[in-house]
Amino acid sequence: MEKRIYNLNAGPAVLPEEVLLEAQKELFALPGVGMSILEISHRSKTFDAIHAEAKEGIKKLLNVPDDYSILFLQGGASLQFSMVALNLMPPKNKADYILTGSWSKKAMKEAKRVGTVNIAASTEEGEGDKKYFKRIPKQSELKLDPDASYVHFTSNNTIYGTQWKSEPQVGNVPLVCDASSDILYKPIDVSKYAMIYAGAQKNIGPSGVVLVIIRKDMLERSQDSLHTMLNYKIQAENDSLYNTPNTFGIYIIKLVTKHLLNNGGLDKMYEINKKKAEILYNALDNSGGFYKGHADKDSRSLMNVTFNLPTPELEKKLIDETVKAGFAGLKGHRSVGGLRASIYNAFPIKGVEELVAFMNDFQKKNG
Amino acid sequence: MEKRIYNLNAGPAVLPEEVLLEAQKELFALPGVGMSILEISHRSKTFDAIHAEAKEGIKKLLNVPDDYSILFLQGGASLQFSMVALNLMPPKNKADYILTGSWSKKAMKEAKRVGTVNIAASTEEGEGDKKYFKRIPKQSELKLDPDASYVHFTSNNTIYGTQWKSEPQVGNVPLVCDASSDILYKPIDVSKYAMIYAGAQKNIGPSGVVLVIIRKDMLERSQDSLHTMLNYKIQAENDSLYNTPNTFGIYIIKLVTKHLLNNGGLDKMYEINKKKAEILYNALDNSGGFYKGHADKDSRSLMNVTFNLPTPELEKKLIDETVKAGFAGLKGHRSVGGLRASIYNAFPIKGVEELVAFMNDFQKKNG
Numbered sequence: 001m002e003k004r005i006y007n008l009n010a011g012p013a014v015l016p017e018e019v020l021l022e023a024q025k026e027l028f029a030l031p032g033v034g035m036s037i038l039e040i041s042h043r044s045k046t047f048d049a050i051h052a053e054a055k056e057g058i059k060k061l062l063n064v065p066d067d068y069s070i071l072f073l074q075g076g077a078s079l080q081f082s083m084v085a086l087n088l089m090p091p092k093n094k095a096d097y098i099l100t101g102s103w104s105k106k107a108m109k110e111a112k113r114v115g116t117v118n119i120a121a122s123t124e125e126g127e128g129d130k131k132y133f134k135r136i137p138k139q140s141e142l143k144l145d146p147d148a149s150y151v152h153f154t155s156n157n158t159i160y161g162t163q164w165k166s167e168p169q170v171g172n173v174p175l176v177c178d179a180s181s182d183i184l185y186k187p188i189d190v191s192k193y194a195m196i197y198a199g200a201q202k203n204i205g206p207s208g209v210v211l212v213i214i215r216k217d218m219l220e221r222s223q224d225s226l227h228t229m230l231n232y233k234i235q236a237e238n239d240s241l242y243n244t245p246n247t248f249g250i251y252i253i254k255l256v257t258k259h260l261l262n263n264g265g266l267d268k269m270y271e272i273n274k275k276k277a278e279i280l281y282n283a284l285d286n287s288g289g290f291y292k293g294h295a296d297k298d299s300r301s302l303m304n305v306t307f308n309l310p311t312p313e314l315e316k317k318l319i320d321e322t323v324k325a326g327f328a329g330l331k332g333h334r335s336v337g338g339l340r341a342s343i344y345n346a347f348p349i350k351g352v353e354e355l356v357a358f359m360n361d362f363q364k365k366n367g
Numbered sequence: 368m369e370k371r372i373y374n375l376n377a378g379p380a381v382l383p384e385e386v387l388l389e390a391q392k393e394l395f396a397l398p399g400v401g402m403s404i405l406e407i408s409h410r411s412k413t414f415d416a417i418h419a420e421a422k423e424g425i426k427k428l429l430n431v432p433d434d435y436s437i438l439f440l441q442g443g444a445s446l447q448f449s450m451v452a453l454n455l456m457p458p459k460n461k462a463d464y465i466l467t468g469s470w471s472k473k474a475m476k477e478a479k480r481v482g483t484v485n486i487a488a489s490t491e492e493g494e495g496d497k498k499y500f501k502r503i504p505k506q507s508e509l510k511l512d513p514d515a516s517y518v519h520f521t522s523n524n525t526i527y528g529t530q531w532k533s534e535p536q537v538g539n540v541p542l543v544c545d546a547s548s549d550i551l552y553k554p555i556d557v558s559k560y561a562m563i564y565a566g567a568q569k570n571i572g573p574s575g576v577v578l579v580i581i582r583k584d585m586l587e588r589s590q591d592s593l594h595t596m597l598n599y600k601i602q603a604e605n606d607s608l609y610n611t612p613n614t615f616g617i618y619i620i621k622l623v624t625k626h627l628l629n630n631g632g633l634d635k636m637y638e639i640n641k642k643k644a645e646i647l648y649n650a651l652d653n654s655g656g657f658y659k660g661h662a663d664k665d666s667r668s669l670m671n672v673t674f675n676l677p678t679p680e681l682e683k684k685l686i687d688e689t690v691k692a693g694f695a696g697l698k699g700h701r702s703v704g705g706l707r708a709s710i711y712n713a714f715p716i717k718g719v720e721e722l723v724a725f726m727n728d729f730q731k732k733n734g
Contacts, residue, residue, distance in 0.1 A: 001395065002393075002395055002396035002397075002398060002401070003396065003401055004395070004396050004401050004402065005401035005402065007401075007402050007406050009402075009406070009407070009408045009411075010408070011408075011611065012405065012406055012407060012408060012409065012611065012614055013406060014402075014406050015403065015405055015406055017395075020394060020395050020403050020405070021395060023394060023405075024391055024394040024395050026369075027387060027390060027391040027394055028368065028369055028371070028384075028387050028388060028391050029369035029370065029371050030369075031369060034369070034370055034371050034372035034374075034693070034695070035371065035372065035374050035376075035381075035695060036382065036387050038379065038382055038387070038390075038572075038573040038619065039374055039376070039379055039380060039381050039382055040376070040379060041376045041377070041378075041379060041696060042379065042574065044376075074441040074442045074443065074446070074575060074613075075441045075442050075446070075596055075610075076441065076596075076610045076611055077610070078595065078596050078609065078610035079441070079442070079596040079610075081595075081596075082594040082595070082596060082597070086594075106595075109595070110594055110595060113592065113594060199611065201611055205405075206405040206613075206614065206615050207409065207611040207612065207613055207614050207615070208441060208575045208576070208611075208612070208613030208614070208615065208616055209575070225480065227449040227453075227477055227480060228445065228448075228449070228473075228476070228477060229442055229443075229445050229446040229448075229449060230449070242445065243442075243443045243444070243445035243446075244378065244379065244443055244566065244568055244574040245574065245575070246441075246573075246574055246575030246613060246616075247379055247573065247574050247575070248573050248574070248575065248615060248616075249575055249613070249615075252405065326401070328401070328402060329408060
C-alpha cells in the first residue's frame, strides 16, 4: 500500500483513511451495480440512495430540523457569496456583514453588487498592505441593523486561524454563516441559523461540492427573475438535481458522514478536536516565545493553528524540514506568511504529537 | 474484480476501464505524494502538473489554437447557459439561438433574462404536450442577424438523438456551442468557434466539471459588474483557480485525455464511433419496421441512438429484459419515451454487437 504522510493543508484537506479505502475498493464498480460511481446516472435508484444517505448523514450529525432543506450545489463557497445576496437580500436589499477575515470580505464584495451592505463589525487591523485580522469581535462590538435582510458571518477564518466560540446574537434577523472551514467540528444548534453553507473540501469531502442548509421559509425570497442555477428555491424544489450534480462528491460525503456517525458523531469529534488543538497551542505557549501564535488567545481556531518563528529565515527552514520529515502543508497562506497547521476532523492526534515533537526538536537545534 | 455491465446511460456515462483502474490504484495516495488526489491542495505543485496535463490533453486532442483559454469550471452546462449570456451578450444585448432540442431551449431561457433572443431556427414539431424535435435545420433555414452578439447552437441532442454533421455557417458572428454530449467524438476545427462548452460527464470525465474553451478576445466582453464566479475574464486570468476547482474531476480529465491520446486520438475515436453507430442504425433499418429510429436519417446522432418499438408494452418488455441481461440505461428520456442507446467514446464495439444480437433475438420472439 502506498505510504501516506501527515497532511496539514488548509483545504482540500486530509480525509479519513477508512473513507479513502472504501472509495478505492468501489471505484471500478459499485458492488452489485456493475458501474463506477463516476458512471451512474444521477437519476438512477442507486444514486438516489447514495444522495439520500449523504443528506441523512448531515441531518443526523448536525441534528438538522425538518424545516430545513439540505442541498449539495457546485461552485464552492465563492459562488454562495453571490447566491446568498441574490436570493436573500431582496426585497429590502440591505444586509449586515461581520468581517473577521479575507473570506468575509470576499462575501461582502459580492453582496455589494446586489444591495447595501452594513459592516456590523470588523476586526481588521494594520495599514495598507499590512492589514490583518487576529480576533473575533465581542458581542458588544456588533452594530446590527434590526431591519437587515440577514446577518452574515464566517465561523472560522482559515487564513488567520480565528474562530467564533458561539454564534453572534442577532435577535430576529436571519443569521447566515459561511462554515466552510469548521462545519462538523462540533455539534451546533442549527435552529439558530437561517442558512449555513460550507465548501466540502475541509471536513465533509472533496472539492467541487458546497453544502447548503437553508430554512425553508427563506426559499420564498428567491425571485423568479434569478438565473435558474442561482435560485435556491428551484434547487430545493429539485432536491439539488435540477441539473447533474457532482455525483462523486456526494458519494464521498455519504462515506464521510457514515464514518463520523460510526465513530461517535460530533460530540466525539469535538472532544478530539479540542485535545489536538490543546496539544499544539500548549506547544506554542510553552516555547518561551520561539513559536508565537498569531491569533488572540480567546479567538483561537481549533481547525487552523497559525504561528510565527523569530525570523522568516527560521520559518522557511522549519517548513523545509517538515516537508522532508513527512508533514505537508505547513506554509502559511501567502497573504499572511508564517506557518499554519490545519488540523481538521480527519487529522490524527498522533500526527499532532509527532509535529510537536518535531517542533520541539527544531527549537532545541535552532532556538 | 467486481463484474461490470454495459452502460448505455446518457450521462453520467461510461468511462474507459483503464482510466477507472488507474484512478482506483492511486486513490488512497498518489504515488510519491503520500496524499490522495481528494486531499491535495489546488495550489500545490502536484495539482499544478495534473491541471496542466488535463489542459494539454484537451489542447492536443482538439488542436486548440493558442489564442484560446481552456477552463474547468463548476455548475455544469446549465450554469453556462447563464454565463454565456451574461458575459458575451453585452453590449448589444441580442443573440441568435438555434433550437434543436430541450437543452437549446433551456440555454435560450437563461439568455432571455439578459437580453433579446432571436430564434434563428427551430425544428420543433407537434402541438402542446406532444412537441418534439427530430432533425437538425438546413443551412438555408437559418435566419441569422449579422449584428448579433453571438450565435448559439447545441451540437448533439441527447434526448432526441440528433447531431449536427458540421457547424452552422454564421459569417463573422461569434459561434458558441454547447458540445456537452459529443465533444471529443471526432476532430473539429476549433478556430470556427468563439466558444465551446461541455459538461464533462459524457466523453470527458465525471460530473461536476464543465469544460470551457474560449477565444481570448471574447474575454474582453466580461464586465466588471458581473459576479466574480460568473466572470469568464476573472476565471481565465486565474487559470480556473479563482477558488478551489473540482480537483478530482480535473484529475480524471487528465487520465481520460491521456487515454485518448494513447489510443489514436480523435481520428481513431471518430472511426470507431462511426462503426458503432452504423451497426446499431443498420439493425434498426433492417428490422422491417420493428425498431423505428426517432431522428431523421440525415440528422442521426453518433452518440445517442433513439428508437421506438411497435407498442409501449413491447418497449417496457425490452427494457426490462436488457436490464436482466446486463445492459443499463436503455430507457429513453422521460420527455420522449421509447429507447435510447448512448454509445459515447468509452462504450465498446463489443457491447454494441451484443446489444444488436439481443435485440434481434427479442424481435424473433416478440415480432
